[in-house]
Amino acid sequence: MRPRTKKLLFSFSLLVFLFFYIPILFVVIYSFNDSKLGTVWTGFTLEWYGSLFQNSQLISATMNSLYLAVITTIISTILGTLAALALHRYTFIGKKSVEFLFYIPVVIPDIVVAVALLAIYGILNMSLGLNTAVPGHVAITISYVMLVVLARLSSFDSSLEEAAKDLGANEWKTFWKVTFPLILPGVIAGALLAFTISLDEFVISFFTLGPGDNTLPVLVYSMVRLGVSPEVNVLSTIIIAIMFIVVLVVGLRMRKRGEVK
Amino acid sequence: MRKNFEKAYLLLSPSLFWLTLFLVIPVLFIAVISFTTNGDFGAIIYEFSTDAYSAAFSSLYAKVIWQSIWWALIATIVCLVVAYPFAYFIANSGKWKNLLLLLVMVPFWTNLLIRLYAWIILMNNQGVINNVLMDWGFIKEPLALMYSPGGVILGLVYGFLPFMILPIYSSIEQLDKTYLEASEDLGAGPVRTFLHVTLPLTFPGILAGFIITFVPAISVFVVTDLFTGGKLLMVGNVIRDAFLVEMNWQLGAALSLLLMILVLLSLMIFMRFTSRKDRKLLV
Numbered sequence: 001m002r003p004r005t006k007k008l009l010f011s012f013s014l015l016v017f018l019f020f021y022i023p024i025l026f027v028v029i030y031s032f033n034d035s036k037l038g039t040v041w042t043g044f045t046l047e048w049y050g051s052l053f054q055n056s057q058l059i060s061a062t063m064n065s066l067y068l069a070v071i072t073t074i075i076s077t078i079l080g081t082l083a084a085l086a087l088h089r090y091t092f093i094g095k096k097s098v099e100f101l102f103y104i105p106v107v108i109p110d111i112v113v114a115v116a117l118l119a120i121y122g123i124l125n126m127s128l129g130l131n132t133a134v135p136g137h138v139a140i141t142i143s144y145v146m147l148v149v150l151a152r153l154s155s156f157d158s159s160l161e162e163a164a165k166d167l168g169a170n171e172w173k174t175f176w177k178v179t180f181p182l183i184l185p186g187v188i189a190g191a192l193l194a195f196t197i198s199l200d201e202f203v204i205s206f207f208t209l210g211p212g213d214n215t216l217p218v219l220v221y222s223m224v225r226l227g228v229s230p231e232v233n234v235l236s237t238i239i240i241a242i243m244f245i246v247v248l249v250v251g252l253r254m255r256k257r258g259e260v261k
Numbered sequence: 262m263r264k265n266f267e268k269a270y271l272l273l274s275p276s277l278f279w280l281t282l283f284l285v286i287p288v289l290f291i292a293v294i295s296f297t298t299n300g301d302f303g304a305i306i307y308e309f310s311t312d313a314y315s316a317a318f319s320s321l322y323a324k325v326i327w328q329s330i331w332w333a334l335i336a337t338i339v340c341l342v343v344a345y346p347f348a349y350f351i352a353n354s355g356k357w358k359n360l361l362l363l364l365v366m367v368p369f370w371t372n373l374l375i376r377l378y379a380w381i382i383l384m385n386n387q388g389v390i391n392n393v394l395m396d397w398g399f400i401k402e403p404l405a406l407m408y409s410p411g412g413v414i415l416g417l418v419y420g421f422l423p424f425m426i427l428p429i430y431s432s433i434e435q436l437d438k439t440y441l442e443a444s445e446d447l448g449a450g451p452v453r454t455f456l457h458v459t460l461p462l463t464f465p466g467i468l469a470g471f472i473i474t475f476v477p478a479i480s481v482f483v484v485t486d487l488f489t490g491g492k493l494l495m496v497g498n499v500i501r502d503a504f505l506v507e508m509n510w511q512l513g514a515a516l517s518l519l520l521m522i523l524v525l526l527s528l529m530i531f532m533r534f535t536s537r538k539d540r541k542l543l544v
Contacts, residue, residue, distance in 0.1 A: 001353065002451065009350040013361075016347045016422075020368045023379035023419070026389060030382060040392070079276040086272035090265045098273060100532070101280060106543050107472060107524050108284075109480030111497050112517045115504050116287030119294060119514070123305075135283035142276050147544045200372055202483070207504070217372055224378045224487055228385065236375040243371045251363045 024240055031233035048230040058235065061219040064130055065199055068215060072137040072198040077191040079138070080145025081183075087146070088153040105143045113140060114207035121208065128210040136204035141197050145190035152186025192250070288521060295514035303508025313511035317519065322499060322512075326519075329495040332410060333479035336417035340425040340474050341467065343418075348430035362430065369423035377416055377487050384412060384488075407488040413495075416484040421477055425470040428542040432466025433459075465535045469542035472527045480520055496520065 001009075034043035052058065087099065105113075117136050121128060160182070164174040180187075202217035209218065216239075223232045270277075295313050298306040316322060351361045368376060383389045384406040391403040406412050436459065444454040482497030491498065496516055503513030531543070 013347050013350040026382050027379045082272045083276040086269045090269035092266045092269040107528050109520050111480050112521050116291045120287045139284045220374045244367050247366045
């Protein structure tokens with residue numbers, strides 16, 4: 001690249017980073033603002049942080065989010081890994097259609113999944129609760145696990161499996177002693193992805209949870225609708241800080257080992 | 262082959278079962294509902310009717326559909342124009358590459374609602390921007406920054422820009438640099454090399470980015486909801502209200518089905534024009 005082009009690209013990219021981070025920065029700053037109303041700075045305080053940790057709604061919403069994310073991750077990781085093994089190993093009739101089916105959850109608007117499930121629940125007269133959000137969460141995360149594990153499998157040397165078989169291991173033993181340890185990093189990456197997507201999912205939860213069962217994003221939505229408030233500033237700041245730490249720590253570690261793109 | 266077939270479907274059956282039961286059947290059910298008749302108090306009467314589609318294309322909702330397509334399209338194009346040079350810079354920033362990419366991942370993974378909230382702090386009537394402009398005497402009355410199509414498009418761009426950056430970044434990073442050298446050796450200048458080599462080779466990334474940005478942008482309801490309090494509407498708002506407020510499932514189902522058709526078409530186009538290794542750009 002010519003130096004002038006490079007300089008231009010650098011300045012432009014700096015602006016994009018500012019565009020990303022300036023709004024976030026203001027949330028963080030205002031979380032320490034003494035004033036209860038609006039955005040006028042009246043002084044530094046940690047008061048809102050203290051009151052947030054006594055908010056029982058918030059604690060139950062967090063627990064619900066974690067519960068859903070754990071259940072979703074377990075189911076999607078198992079189902080997605082099995083599917084990836086099938087798609088990697090075998091050529092079979094209907095493979096193209098199966099692959100197409102797995103790409104649908106990646107691109108489908110979440111509101112369509114949400115209202116479709118709501119309609120089914122409605123017609124079956126099912127009462128909504130925390131677990132009625134599980135089917136939707138799993139449906140949109142299976143594909144991500146499958147694709148991540150599949151990517152790992154494609155860089156996998158199948159002669160290792162053949163060697164194990166030649167040495168007398170049966171299929172079951174070959175899988176647990178050879179295949180599984182080798183694809184494990186892919187399975188873990190897929191599981192992390194499923195966990196994060198579920199934790200972050202708003203629309204499907206909004207439609208398919210029971211009236212009293214909030215998850216964190218649903219609670220944030222109901223708070224944000226009421227406008228700017230110290231509680232939301234603090235809650236957002238904490239979530240942003242956790243994201244920052246998790247992304248940097250997990251990301252840098254995985255990148256170092258070359259496990260995630 | 263037969264044995265393979267059985268084993269393959271044995272491994273696939275749990276996920277196919279789940280996706281069929283909780284995705285395919287519900288969506289097909291929505292398709293059926295969209296052709297039924299709306300009875301009293303939102304009851305579903307199983308008589309064939311295209312009322313929901315006439316309503317969807319009536320002047321009232323057609324305006325919302327067009328305005329959703331239009332705003333989502335503008336936002337997607339803005340994202341593309343911003344994301345390409347940005348991704349190009351990151352992909353060529355040597356040892357800083359990983360760190361810069363992770364700085365894109367933070368907003369990517371931070372909840373959309375929180376990121377939209379950040380703009381509410383900046384743009385509302387007592388917000389940072391209005392306060393500064395009034396203090397400096399540029400304006401007397403606060404500007405309705407959030408309540409305008411411009412505010413909505415800004416929200417869409419801010420919300421979905423990372424979706425555009427990541428696939429374009431991947432495709433630029435995978436680019437075989439020897440093609441660029443070959444092009445320059447053959448006498449093409451930087452502009453020509455970019456237009457005739459780089460751009461076509463990174464096209465799958467652009468296409469993937471376009472799809473995964475446009476689809477959520479056209480179907481999202483929280484941007485209009487949080488920024489305008491429902492004064493401006495997109496398709497997502499109408500679907501939500503049809504199901505949760507007006508009890509007009511037929512209308513909501515018809516609009517959902519239209520969105521679904523749009524998505525399947527774009528997925529088919531993507532699969533048609535890209536190779537298997539490009540597909541992972543979608544994820």
